[in-house]
Amino acid sequence: MITTARSGKNTLKALEYLYGPGRRNEHTDPHLVASWDGFAPDPGRDPEATLAQLRDILDLHVVRYNRPVNKHVYHRMVRADPSDRNLSDQEWGDIARRIVAAAGIAPDGDPDGCRWIAVHHGDNHIHILATVVRADLTQARLRGDQYRTETELTEIERQYGLKDLSDTRTPEYRAAIPKRAKSPELRKAERLGQEETERAQLRAGVRRALAGAATEEEFLAGLTVQGIQFEIRRLPSGDASGYKFALPTGDPGGPVWFSGSKLAADLTLPKIHERFAIGVDLPSPSRPDDQGRPATVRYRASTITDRAAATIDDDPRTGQVAAVVSGAIEVLDTLALTSPVLSRKEINQAARALEYTAVARTRAARGEVRAMRSAARGLLYGGRAGGSGEEGAAAATILSSLVLLAIVIAKWHAAQGHQCQAEAAHTAAAHLRTAYGRHAGRPLALLDTRGRQLPEPVRDRQETAVRQALGSDQATQVLADDGWAALAATLAEAEAGGHDPHALLTQATGQRELASADSPAAVLTWRIRRNTRLPAPAPKATAEDRRTSAALSRSRTTAPAGAATQPPRPPAPAGPDQARRTR
Structure with a gap:
């Protein structure tokens, strides 16, 4: 639950708002659920009761006080989380009595407490309206009321089985999260269709x-x-x-x-x-060798992101996490700016969700901030990437790393009891998974086909490497993964290029955080392809494609200088016997 309070000078105006239609007709069936004595008139349900009558009763002690009171109206809203069940009027009445007691409006067992009412008008929340002069003609002591009511709300959430929002009520959380828009801003955006x-x-x-x-x-x-x-x-x-x-x-x-x-x-x-x-570590963007390399900078940023995730595991101090979160938002913002349309929106939404995982009032680790900002700068000046080929594979690689980083951040917040921040990190991970799928689907499908076509001895050799490099449980999980065939194809390709599959797997698993991955085999596939700079998966050329390419190459090589090069004619269709020899 969340609660906010404000003060005012006009009791009748406050009642007109509570019993009126609301600023956007959001008030439905306004009625009392509790009051200071249980007998206050209810203009919402009693046709003979009026707002002026209720105002006069609430203001009785203010009038008797016979001295001016600065802002004698106390107005507190208490709202359940949208995911909570709808509470009954009786439950809201009990909650209201506990809140006014905690705030100091009407302490338990105090017969001279202030007069108050609680109005419910839909949307699973109530408004508590009180006047701050007590029956003994003294003013209520309300200093620190926000902290006391928030403490009471934590207990109410536990007893009523409601969502625990205690972490959102801490000063550290409120200082870190983005500043929320106010009602006029929301209405303006709605009016303009934004x-x-x-x-x-x-x-x-x-x-x-x-x-x-x-x-x-x-x-x-x-x-x-x-x-x-x-x-x-x-x-x-x-x-x-x-x-x-x-x-x-x-x-x-x-x-x-x-x-x-x-x-x-x-x-x-x-x-x-x-x-x-x-500062940042990368050279100035004026350097020509930093231009037009979107795949390279994405692989570099992926490596830095994996290190950042491992840093949180190794050193989970608040400063480290603060640095990684801040840097990750920068990486996501630059990645969104330089990504193709098919994934740009999801990456931007992930960045906005990750803002709600920020950690305030701590000194961020400078080394981690510098590394992540350097990765962001590389992405910014590495050029806009395409959605396929080598650039698409590089995009899938960094998005895979960012998904796991978001999960690591969520786990850290969950361990601290920060439920809302953990949920925000999981939301960011969900957006990143969607973006990842749009880049990774085709290349993984091609690798899967290659892996299933590997000769059995080759597949057995890669399986042996997995069992030797990974622990028993992790190896079993990888080999049972739907992405195992793609990993086997990658290992075979790397082996053909002179790499040791066992060493590659050891290096890739040493970068940690596989247990949380949807597909550990896919994570290993992208890490190994990044670390070995294997080319992006592409459909294998047919025999006819290879003959055409060779003929075109010969014609270009043998043509005299300045002569026009004509593409060769496609070879004539092969007869049955020739087709068998080709196969």
């Missing part, structure tokens, strides 16, 4: 501009390319104090500006400059 609010669009755009940028100049240039307006706020001394960002708009009122802190905790000027200070 899937995301301006705040969410800006947050994603700022992250894309930051991903892989080595300097502030590159970061600001990235904002400009996306059409994002920005300003640098400065102190009287001239020193920069913060950023603010806005989307271009045709509204008469002009653009809506958001400071970096209103987007996310790590998008403030000091946090962004901290990344630039850490």
Whole structure:
């Protein structure tokens, strides 16, 4: 459950909202489920009861107090998670009584508590409305009410079998997660037919501009390319104090500006400059040998991602995880920018989900941040990749590594009791699996066919290598995997190129985290192909294709300089006897 509170000066106006249609007609059947004495009039169910009458009863002690009270209205919302069952009015009434007691509105056993009501109007939540003057004409002591109510909600979730959201109520979580859009922003996005609010669009755009940028100049240039307006706020001394960002708009009122802190905790000027200070390892993008190598940089980023996952296993300190999560978001943002359309949306959604796994109030490990930012920079300046061939295979490789990294992050959060962060990481992994499948399906199918066509002695030799290199349980799992034939084909191909299958398997399994993989054999396949730089799987040419290619090659070789080269005619169809000799 989540809960928020606010204060106000007008009891009647608050009641009109609670019993009214809501701002978007979301209020259905508003009615009381509890009150301070159980006998408060209910304008929702009693046609003779009025809002003014209920207002006068609630304000009785405020009027008797005979002194001005600053914001005498206390309004608290309590909402169950969307995945929770619908609670009955009686259950909501019991919850309301526990919340007002914990907050200090009406402590248990105190006959002089404040007057309050709890209104339920659908959507599995209630509103508690109270006036803060007690019957003994003193003001309620509400300092620290949020922490007390959140502690009570944790116990309520346990007793009622509701989703445990205790980790989302910690200051560390609230400081780390992206800042949520407010109701007016949501209504504006809905009115304009936009899937995301301006705040969410800006947050994603700022992250894309930051991903892989080595300097502030590159970061600001990235904002400009996306059409994002920005300003640098400065102190009287001239020193920069913060950023603010806005989307271009045709509204008469002009653009809506958001400071970096209103987007996310790590998008403030000091946090962004901290990344630039850490630096990156790759050469400048002006180097010509860094251009146009999307497959190479994806393989490199895959290796760095595997190391990051192993780092969390080896050293699960909070700083290490914070660094890996921050770097992984940058890698995903640059990967989305440089990926083909078939996987771009899923990769972007994975990046947005991973934002909710961030770790706040800790010093990130600089080495891990630098390595992941370097991988992001390589992706950014390595060129846009295609969806097939060597680039498609490289994309499948890095996506396979990112799926396992997301799972490692989920396991770490689960071990810390951070249920919501763990679920966010699993959501990111699900999006990455979808993107992976769009790149990996065809090459794995080709390798599977090759593996099934291997001579039996060759397959037996690869099976022996698996049993010797992997433990008994892991070898059994790999050999029973649907991807075993593709792995066997890869091992045979590497062996033909002079590699030792046993050594390759030992190296690939040493990079860890196979137990969580959907297909351990597929993970090993991509790691081995990456480590040995095997060419991307492609359909084998037919005998006729090979004859045509050879003839074309001869014609190009023997043609005199400057002569036009004509492609050879296809050979005549073979007769039955010739066909048998060809086979």
